[in-house]
Amino acid sequence: MDPKLLTGTLEMLILDVLARADSYGYELAQTVLIASGERFDLKEGSLYPALHRMQRRKLLRSYWVNTQDRRRRKYYSLTPKGRQVLKTKRNEWTQFSRGIQGVLGQTYVVA
Amino acid sequence: MSWREGIEAGLPPPPLDGESGDLRRDIIDELADHLDCAMQRERKHTDDDVAAQRAVIERFGNPGRIAYRLWFDAMKETIMSQRISLVTNIVVAMACIAIALVAFNSLKQNTALTDALLAKLESIGAGTEAKASAPVWADATIPILVDDKPAVDYLVTLLGEAFNPGKDEFLRHRTDADGRVAFGPIRPGRYSLRVEDPSGLQLTTDTILYPGHNELDPVSLPAPKPQPATVSFAVNLPEQIKNRIAFVRLKFAKHLPEHGAHNNQWHWPSLDVLLRPDGTVAQIQSVPVGGGRLPPQPTGNEEHIDLEALEQRRTVELDGALTYRLADIVLYVPIQDVADRFVKITLPLVRPRRARQFSPQYIKPIYFGGLPPLRATSTKENVWQVQIPDWLVETVEKHFEDSAITRG
Numbered sequence: 001m002d003p004k005l006l007t008g009t010l011e012m013l014i015l016d017v018l019a020r021a022d023s024y025g026y027e028l029a030q031t032v033l034i035a036s037g038e039r040f041d042l043k044e045g046s047l048y049p050a051l052h053r054m055q056r057r058k059l060l061r062s063y064w065v066n067t068q069d070r071r072r073r074k075y076y077s078l079t080p081k082g083r084q085v086l087k088t089k090r091n092e093w094t095q096f097s098r099g100i101q102g103v104l105g106q107t108y109v110v111a
Numbered sequence: 112m113s114w115r116e117g118i119e120a121g122l123p124p125p126p127l128d129g130e131s132g133d134l135r136r137d138i139i140d141e142l143a144d145h146l147d148c149a150m151q152r153e154r155k156h157t158d159d160d161v162a163a164q165r166a167v168i169e170r171f172g173n174p175g176r177i178a179y180r181l182w183f184d185a186m187k188e189t190i191m192s193q194r195i196s197l198v199t200n201i202v203v204a205m206a207c208i209a210i211a212l213v214a215f216n217s218l219k220q221n222t223a224l225t226d227a228l229l230a231k232l233e234s235i236g237a238g239t240e241a242k243a244s245a246p247v248w249a250d251a252t253i254p255i256l257v258d259d260k261p262a263v264d265y266l267v268t269l270l271g272e273a274f275n276p277g278k279d280e281f282l283r284h285r286t287d288a289d290g291r292v293a294f295g296p297i298r299p300g301r302y303s304l305r306v307e308d309p310s311g312l313q314l315t316t317d318t319i320l321y322p323g324h325n326e327l328d329p330v331s332l333p334a335p336k337p338q339p340a341t342v343s344f345a346v347n348l349p350e351q352i353k354n355r356i357a358f359v360r361l362k363f364a365k366h367l368p369e370h371g372a373h374n375n376q377w378h379w380p381s382l383d384v385l386l387r388p389d390g391t392v393a394q395i396q397s398v399p400v401g402g403g404r405l406p407p408q409p410t411g412n413e414e415h416i417d418l419e420a421l422e423q424r425r426t427v428e429l430d431g432a433l434t435y436r437l438a439d440i441v442l443y444v445p446i447q448d449v450a451d452r453f454v455k456i457t458l459p460l461v462r463p464r465r466a467r468q469f470s471p472q473y474i475k476p477i478y479f480g481g482l483p484p485l486r487a488t489s490t491k492e493n494v495w496q497v498q499i500p501d502w503l504v505e506t507v508e509k510h511f512e513d514s515a516i517t518r519g
Contacts, residue, residue, distance in 0.1 A: 025141060026148035044145060044171045045180075052181055064140075071147060072140040 010050050011059075012093060013040065015078060015086035018060065022077040025051060051076060059085055114146040114174055115139055121175020122182055129189040138181050142174050249320040250295020254329035255306055261290025262332070264309055269294050271302035295324075306330060340431030340487035344390045347498045352442075352507055357453055358393060358416065359386045359497060360441040363485075382435060384427065385416075386497065393421040414455050416443070434484040440499065442507065456510050458503045 029042045059082035153163035255262035265286045273280040363382035385394035443453035487493040
């Protein structure tokens with residue numbers, strides 16, 4: 001799948017995943033990959049900068065959890081501001097996808 | 112398998128100012144956790160750790176680069192603010208350096224200008240000091256003319272601050288054969304010039320001497336025209352004191368000027384005549400204007416008279432062109448057993464209405480009041496009556512009474 005189609009949707013996907021449950025980077029990428037039927041493979045080079053940027057914009061907050069194998073794992077969760085932004089982006093995406101679907105679903109008669 | 116070294120290699124070595132102490136650790140821990148998770152997933156597909164690691168890296172990319180990007184994003188504001196601050200500091204420093212250079216150059220120019228001004232002022236000051244220390248003198252050559260002819264052997268006195276400021280001095284020279292007198296070097300300024308002819312007549316005028324040589328206009332005087340007249344004296348003393356008086360001295364005040372040209376006027380000497388009660392002249396003296404050339408007059412109530420030096424003359428020769436004002440009469444009373452000492456009784460007849468004032472610039476005229484002036488003419492015999500005014504007779508009697516009481 002052309003990665004350019006994901007442009008502008010990365011933050012929305014992250015917000016949507018985190019709206020369901022707190023998660024960390026690897027899990028979040030795997031969730032998107034699985035949920036998208038392995039169509040959206042988020043590259044780490046884009047994922048982590050996006051996570052950190054959204055945290056600085058107060059859309060996400062983070063906390064550390066020690067794993068069983070003594071690793072520190074960073075979890076992200078949604079802030080109220082993040083939820084509000086997710087709501088807005090969902091509406092926009094719905095409008096956008098309906099528009100796209102509406103156009104793609106028509107039968108054109110070429111005279 | 113540890114990913115930390117690879118991640119840490121991508122971070123800049125020294126922590127920057129303003130960097131959180133946990134930033135690097137958080138980045139490393141987060142990316143290392145991700146890589147460990149990815150490694151565990153790959154191990155599910157292969158037992159070869161090397162192959163699994165290679166697959167993780169191929170999918171993840173360069174962990175150091177990602178770590179650096181995260182670090183840079185976190186530090187971007189701080190770095191930018193530091194860079195802005197650094198640039199600002201550099202600009203300010205350069206501006207300060209530029210200002211300092213401009214100020215230094217300005218100071219250098221000002222210093223050079225000040226040095227030049229000081230040098231100029233010093234040279235001016237040295238010149239002024241040299242001028243100030245150099246004496247400024249005046250000298251003058253003054254021609255004296257009497258009736259438009261050179262006044263030869265006239266005594267000329269210059270009165271004023273000849274050498275010292277604020278201190279009256281006089282210089283006295285005689286005119287030469289050309290009637291010229293030279294003064295100098297002396298201080299410039301205003302002077303009184305007194306000219307005295309060989310007979311003692313005096314004239315005073317003012318003059319100003321400027322620095323340098325002063326070739327003054329001639330002082331032109333009219334010639335005094337004496338009119339010789341013979342004068343005899345008749346002494347009329349009151350009877351009650353007549354026999355007790357040995358001598359009578361008549362002191363004539365300075366004569367009012369009779370001749371003059373412009374503001375220059377001659378002054379005649381005073382006259383001092385010592386008479387016997389019979390009217391014969393025992394002594395006659397001229398007192399010049401300003402006095403001081405005759406022996407000092409005795410003071411006090413007693414006076415010594417050199418009897419052997421006295422004359423015995425019936426008449427004296429005076430200038431009939433003048434008027435004579437009798438100022439004082441002095442009566443001399445013999446002291447018992449002492450031949451040449453006498454008690455003086457001074458009877459002032461005239462008093463100056465205004466005190467005689469002298470200044471280097473001029474001599475003010477003196478006015479007298481009292482008895483009417485005496486005159487002598489050359490056309491007839493002149494007898495001047497010497498009589499004590501009634502208003503002074505009582506003074507004389509009272510003196511005798513006091514003297515008697517004292518001696519008694």
